[in-house]
Amino acid sequence: GGIITQTPKFLIGQEGQKLTLKCQQNFNHDTMYWYRQDSGKGLRLIYYSITENDLQKGDLSEGYDASREKKSSFSLTVTSAQKNEMAVFLCASSIDGLGAETLYFGSGTRLTVL
Amino acid sequence: TQTVSQSDAHVTVFEGDSVELRCNYSYGGSIYLSWYIQHHGHGLQFLLKYYSGNPVVQGVNGFEAEFSKSDSSFHLRKASVHWSDSAVYFCAVSAASSGSWQLIFGSGTQLTVMP
Numbered sequence: 734g735g736i737i738t739q740t741p742k743f744l745i746g747q748e749g750q751k752l753t754l755k756c757q758q759n760f761n762h763d764t765m766y767w768y769r770q771d772s773g774k775g776l777r778l779i780y781y782s783i784t785e786n787d788l789q790k791g792d793l794s795e796g797y798d799a800s801r802e803k804k805s806s807f808s809l810t811v812t813s814a815q816k817n818e819m820a821v822f823l824c825a826s827s828i829d830g831l832g833a834e835t836l837y838f839g840s841g842t843r844l845t846v847l
Numbered sequence: 848t849q850t851v852s853q854s855d856a857h858v859t860v861f862e863g864d865s866v867e868l869r870c871n872y873s874y875g876g877s878i879y880l881s882w883y884i885q886h887h888g889h890g891l892q893f894l895l896k897y898y899s900g901n902p903v904v905q906g907v908n909g910f911e912a913e914f915s916k917s918d919s920s921f922h923l924r925k926a927s928v929h930w931s932d933s934a935v936y937f938c939a940v941s942a943a944s945s946g947s948w949q950l951i952f953g954s955g956t957q958l959t960v961m962p
Contacts, residue, residue: 737890768952773856775937775952776891791949823890835881836950838890 735760737839739824745845752811754842756824765807766825766836769793776823782807783829814846849874849942853953861961862930868923868956870938879941880921882912885955886934894936897921908932933960 738757746752758765764783768776778791780799788799796818798810807824821841827834852871860866872880881896895906902914912923921938938953 773954775851775954777952778949825890835893835896836883836891838883838892840888840890 739839746814750814754809756807758826762826764827767809768823770821851940851953855956857957859959870921872940881939882923883937884934928960930960
């Protein structure tokens with residue numbers, strides 16, 4: 734079996750700060766995803782990547798950048814932290830992005846903006 | 848545009864009770880339907896999925912879900928819940944959009960199992 738590791742587990746930043754979240758997977762999966770989870774809401778897709786150096790925007794990409802420099806890692810940057818961005822960010826991976834595959838999730842990074 | 852609706856934000860039952868968590872979707876084309884579970888402080892874990900064939904699909908830990916095209920539903924059921932089933936349950940629809948597939952999640956149902 735594999736695992737998805739997200740670092741850090743908790744991230745505290747200042748309003749306006751640039752913040753980076755990291756994700757590593759050892760499933761050897763092609764596709765990786767970043768989702769944002771707000772309390773009482775479903776997951777919303779920020780970015781996904783179907784292979785190394787590929788980036789695809791999701792519905793919530795504004796205010797974020799992403800980077801997929803290696804197949805095993807996918808990072809997300811909050812370009813300017815805002816107070817209304819306190820949320821949990823979940824990284825996931827899947828074998829490919831063709832619809833029927835199962836997503837495997839990390840345990841999340843909880844962002845708090847002071 | 849596909850949507851996923853989970854009408855119950857919270858469901859509370861007692862250990863040993865049966866439970867049904869509801870999921871309705873709107874989309875006219877080919878879709879995949881799935882359920883995920885999230886225990887507090889963890890990421891989501893896959894429970895089961897449906898694409899075609901037998902409308903009742905079995906998942907892990909005694910969970911099953913039934914697809915109904917006429918009702919546009921994919922409700923999750925368990926005959927006898929355990930306290931460890933307390934978690935948030937997410938229904939998800941995967942459908943082709945602009946040449947790629949996207950997974951759309953419902954808002955989740957918090958299941959609380961009382962001892």
